[in-house]
Amino acid sequence: MSTKSADRQPTLEDVALVAGVSRATASRVINGSKKVNAQMIRKVQRAVKTTGYVPNTAARTLVNGKTGSIALVLSGSDGSAEQVFGDPFFGRVAGGVVKHLSNEGIHPSLVLADSDEARAKAIAYVRRGGADGALLVSTHADDPLPGLFVDERLPAVLFARPGRPTPISFVDLDHDKGAALAAERLVARGCRNIATISGPPAVLAAQDREKGFRQAMAQHGRPYVPVAIGNFTRESGELAMAQLLRDHPTLDGVFVANDLMAEGALQVLRDHGRRVPDDVAVVGFDDSLPARQAEPGLTTIAQPLEEMSAEMARLLLARIADPTIQPTSVIFSPRLVIRESA
Amino acid sequence: MSTKSADRQPTLEDVALVAGVSRATASRVINGSKKVNAQMIRKVQRAVKTTGYVPNTAARTLVNGKTGSIALVLSGSDGSAEQVFGDPFFGRVAGGVVKHLSNEGIHPSLVLADSDEARAKAIAYVRRGGADGALLVSTHADDPLPGLFVDERLPAVLFARPGRPTPISFVDLDHDKGAALAAERLVARGCRNIATISGPPAVLAAQDREKGFRQAMAQHGRPYVPVAIGNFTRESGELAMAQLLRDHPTLDGVFVANDLMAEGALQVLRDHGRRVPDDVAVVGFDDSLPARQAEPGLTTIAQPLEEMSAEMARLLLARIADPTIQPTSVIFSPRLVIRESA
DNA sequence: GTGAAAGCGCTAACAC
DNA sequence: GTGTTAGCGCTTTCAC
Helix, strand or coil: CCCCCCCHHHHHHHHHHCCCHHHHHHHHHCCCCCCCHHHHHHHHHHHHHHHHHCCCHHHHHHHHHHHHHEEEEECCCCCCHHHHHHHHHHHEEEEEEHHHHHHHHCCEEECCCHHHHHHHHHHHHHHHCCCCCCCECCCCCCCCHHHHHHHHHCEEEEEEECCCCCCCCEEEEEEHHHHHHHHHHHHCCCCCCEEEECCCCCEHHHHHHHHHHHHHHHCCCCCCCEEEEEECCCHHHHHHHHHHHHCCCCCCCEEECHHHHHHHHHHHHCCCCCCCCCCEEEEEEEEEEHHHHHCCCCEEECHHHHHHHHHHHHHHHHHHHHCCCCCCCCEECCCECCCCCC | CCCCCCCCCCCCHHHHHCCCCCCCHHHHCCCCCCCCCCHHHHHHHHHHHHHHHCCHHHHHHHHHCCCCCCEEECCCCCCCCCHHHHCHHHHHHHHHHHHHHHCCCCEEEECCCCHHHHHHHHHHHHHHHCCCCCCEEEEEECCCHHHHHHCCCCCEEEEEECCCCCCCCEEEHHHHHHHHHHHHHHHCCCCCCCEEEEEEEEEEHHHHHHHHHHHHHHHCCCCCCCCEEEECHHHHHHHHHHHHHHHCCCCCEEEEEEHHHHHHHHHHHHHCCCCCCCCCCCEEEEEEEEHCCCCCEEEEEEEHHHHHHEEEEEEHHHHHHHHCCCCEEEEEEEEEEECCCC
16 A cells, blocks of 8 residues: 555655755745745645655654643542543543544543552653643542642643642532532422432542532521432442431432432432332432433433533643643533433 | 752753763663663762653654554544543453553553544554554454554554454454353253344444354254344443344343443333343343443453453554564453343 | 764754 | 754764
8 A cells, every 4th residue: 555665754854855955944844834935835745745754753842842742640549540431420531631632633641640659650751751731630639649740830730629729720610509409409399308428528529519519408498418428439329328218218309429329329219119209309410421321310410521621621732832821720510400310 | 849940851961960970871870771880870860869850752762763652542433532431341441551551651642533534643643653553442343444554564453353354463352252151141041032132233243242142052952043233332222122022022031242232121121021030131241330230230241351451552562662573363261240130 | 881972853043 | 935054852883
């Protein structure tokens, strides 16, 4: 199919030779400089085609100091690396990022930072020119990674606000509002005894959702909201639901802080013979793919994860292009998705 | 925290200066050359520490022609890029690859190749030095990408055997054996009327599973196996199961070519009042995470995806290190995982 | 064992 | 407009 003469990749020198111009002119044409004679442009373009020339990234990077690539850093607390992609939340975020950057011709490199050592290596990776900057997806409030990037003055943008006040850009969801949406739905349904299954306290989003839910409930004259704590896994949702059912048998509505736990809750309710939503109404959070197919369909709070991911990428690209711009944050609004469960 | 003097990254020159040696010696120490005086080693190491030196990847790449990074190319047929990570199969493969390579200090870049244009760009990406080689995860038998990589003499390894005979390394599962395992289970349970829900004909794995299932059934004296065709999504599994139930009401056992479809099948069976496994036994394929939590627990054929991914990475690394080695294939064995559904 | 110097392929002044 | 040239930071002969 392809008929390369030499075995090495053609260089700019080869192109210039074939086109009968200087390397500089060839370079100008290839980089779309305005100030080139139309005829030479054609000559060079033809030469590029015949030689099959592709500019060498390393050489470019070396001279202009930009790699043109970015890192997608997944910073988990434990070593649960494999499951990251199994998690529908990470899956959607990663997918959104990859999709958006593909359009820009950028292929993010995946970096797992699930230990102090891995975090140090992630920093070194960017420093040595592995990427111009990083997209940080970490949920733990005490994750030291954002601080490390700021300390090193490396461009980075977070998904979810940082645990400590840190001069860094981020995108986030208005979790309070999402929780309020859930509260209103449950109250409007006529639920009298409403509880919540919360996420791990170390995760800011979980804190926000629980706090927001309590506030909204208080505004509806319900100052007391029983809570069971899970860790965002399906199993923990089962456990929490079982506990709630034991401690509060008259329960008739529950807000679960993510869909995975909600699935577990749904199953426990079914096992205990409670009909959903007639006996107990359930509202989840995320609008994850599996949740859409749950039985019964899960009423939930949707986050525009793909949009958020795209915006995160945009913020980083802007920061890389102009290192002087100030940190900004973009907060997205959640949306109530009504299905059968509430 | 960090107290960098200049704002630019320290270079080898800086290290050499601080250590009081030449660049060459500093380079030798940093690259672990044997032939260096122990004392200079110490001096250089100290200088590295005080300067906070990190070798520049682009410069290294430029001189030795290796980027030290690899591409993970996901080659879908349609433009369904975002869902890639939502799919538990891709999720596990991607996770396995990332996990394995992280240990080697390599962070794969994710490349979506879901159109002819995207495929051409993927090739160009590797050619320009974006990566030393590619891990190709594509399931469609007619995917042109493997051929393109071979034509360009770019190192690549496939997940799943190529559709056309192609001189390229790959890892794969013994799908025949997996299907036979399923057949035996169903027969051993005493099922009399056994059907199968197959995957898309364009996917080799789907072909293999159906063919293998028929063969195994024939060996058990069951030459006739009704089939309904799905496309590996949950919805298509529902449709296929409904059709099977309509056309073969006496059905009492079904082999479903992947877990996602099996989930859909399970739900349709429940909706139709068929008890699983008493009325209809179901065997899936994949042992995906969601399937493990299905209700009832899904009996399925497990693939060691993480091991397969790791082996795929190993093969590529070996090929990059020595371009002369011949293509090899590594076939993994599936395993029957018994839960409640069969 | 150690240093000097030549490039790897490219871009960007700088002259013309 | 176009060509010449000096590096970008590193590894690696090649002398010493």
